[in-house]
Amino acid sequence: MPRIRKTGAVYPIRHEQRKTLKDGTVKTYVNWQAKVDGRWVSAKTYKECDRKIAEAIKEKTEWGMGVDRTTRLGEYAERWFELKRRDLKPNSIGNYASLISVHLSKYANEKLGEVTASAVQRMIANMRNLDGTPCSYNRQLGFYNVLNQIFKAAVADRLIPTSPVTSAARPKRRDAGLAGDRRTINGPVVVSTDRRSGTQDRKAFTVKQMQDMLEASSDDLFMGARQWWRLLTGMRQGEILGATLDDLDLWRDKTLETPDSGEIWIGTYTVNWKLESLDKEHGCGEPGRNGRYPCGFKRPSSCPRYRWKVPDGYDMIHLCKGYALTPPKSARGKVVPIIPQLGTVMHRYLEATDGSIPNPYNLIFRTREGLPISAFDDRAGFRDLMRRAGIPDYENRYGHECRNSVVSLLFHMKVDAGIIQRIVGHSSVEMSEHYRTVPIEDLMRGMETIGDGLDLKQIEWKA
Incomplete structure (x- = not known):
């Protein structure tokens, strides 16, 4: 075993290992070893081992510890x-x-x-x-x-x-450049066939586009109510698909009614859940050399002792298949106001679907069979709505842009930034500003105040 001199110096010790070969001969392998600060160093020669000892001692002196040279x-x-x-x-x-x-x-x-x-x-x-x-x-x-x-x-x-x-x-975000020439740290971005390059160019819909989509979705109460909810709340997709009846509170407001208006309903929705598709993993043990698991099945969903791929203690309610209700992205308890126009539509929707559409999971929006709506089907439905509403380039627009649209419209209507943050559930006012799209008309009105401040009308050109 390597020894340390009384002076504290560490020096290599010869180590021999004998191995019997197939022909019966014994071969001796020699190397040199030493232990520095709890870590072993070894080499084929005394000189090389002594050099490694010096390096390890230098590292310990410089950093207070040795550097691991083996872990990959x-x-x-x-x-x-x-x-x-x-x-x-x-x-x-x-x-x-x-x-x-x-x-x-x-x-x-x-x-x-x-x-x-x-x-x-x-x-x-x-x-x-x-x-x-x-x-x-x-x-x-x-x-x-x-x-x-x-x-x-x-x-x-x-x-x-x-x-x-x-x-x-740390990678740095580069300017988009001219004529859509998107760039990253690697230079211009080449469009990827697997759709992983670049960023989604999300922006707000115009007021006219939102009106057209609301109009286009009003011909089907069952499908249209979900699109009205999306356009008039700015909620995230998972929060919409995971919305439960327990968290919806609607009431009739007679003070807003007129003789010709009919019933008017308003309310609030408290965001406590989102719909999420979760994966499973084998819980029966590790696979053998042949790749088979102890349970005998390849698919984790077939394993009798399957586990969900979620953190320890994760709060979730399993619905069916891989669908579960999980906590929303932002903190629970965010209250979303339901304006009279949306509240009245939702009241009609709930009355029309009560009893006629199964609802085993107490969801507000579901398929006609009562199952959760997949994110894929929801995106397809919104793309079809954009197509019917005549939205330009609808194939490259996203439902999440309704969130940008609500934020931008609230800013345009001079709603306080703190209130907007609370409505949409952003972590900060700065994030709400990030979602904001400012129309060119608002920019022009803002710049026109310079002319008023300088009283440019009083200045006449003499040239």
């Missing part, structure tokens, strides 16, 4: 993700897994202690989609955040003294 990035990332996934939301689990398997796997054999800051920058700058096109800014930012967390955990585990992930490696 891939194996550590795998161990880190096994712990991290317990705290991640279901959607984030898939995103993290994709970033690690697609982008980090290329560097899996890199030694953790030998990854430099410039190497991290190259990892991010050289990211590519599955079809070879450069990754979008958001994809690069996600990979940067994953690397940052992995190396911070390695520092906390005393495997490396400092993290090589610096602010210089």
Whole structure:
């Protein structure tokens, strides 16, 4: 066993290992070993081992610890993700897994202690989609955040003294350029066939476009009520599809009624849930060498002891298949006002569907069979509405833009920014501003105040 001199100096010790070969001969393998600060160093020669000892002592003196030279990035990332996934939301689990398997796997054999800051920058700058096109800014930012967390955990585990992930490696959003020339850290963005490059160019619908969609959806109460809800509340898709009757409060307001108006209903909706599609995983154990699990099934949904891919203690209500009600993105308890026009439509919708449409899960919006509406079918329904309403480029517009539209319209109507934040459930006023689209007419009116302030009408050109 390696010894330490009384002076504290560490020096290599010869180590022999004998192995009997197939022909009966015994072969002796010799190497030199030493233990520095609890970590072993070894080499084939005394001189090489002595050099490694000096390096380890220098690292300990400089950093207060030695650097792990054996653990590789891939194996550590795998161990880190096994712990991290317990705290991640279901959607984030898939995103993290994709970033690690697609982008980090290329560097899996890199030694953790030998990854430099410039190497991290190259990892991010050289990211590519599955079809070879450069990754979008958001994809690069996600990979940067994953690397940052992995190396911070390695520092906390005393495997490396400092993290090589610096602010210089953080991807920077570039200007769009001219004529739609979108750019990232890698230069101009080539359109990806797997639709992962670039960003969704989300913007608000105009008042006329919103009116046209409301008009186009008014011919079918069962389908149209959901579109009116989307256009007049600005709620997120999952919150709309996961809206429950328990959280809806409608009441008749006779003070708003006139002899010709009929009944007028108003109310509030409290956002406590969203509809989410969750994945399952095997709970019977690890697969064998042949890839088969102990339960004998390949699909996790067939495993008698399946588990949901959710964090420990995750609050959820399973509905059917992979659908479940889960906590919304923003804090629970956000109250959304239901204006009279929407409230009256919803009252008619609830009366028409009560008893005629099954509702085993107490959802406001559901299929005619009483099942949850999938996100895919909801997007298809909204695209069809945009087509019927004559919205230009409807194939590249999104239901989430109704959220931008509500925010922009509220700002246009001079509603206080703090109230807008509370209505749509943004984390800050700045986020509400981010969703705001300002019409050119409002910009022009704003700039016209300069002329009034300078009283330009009193100045006449003499030339």
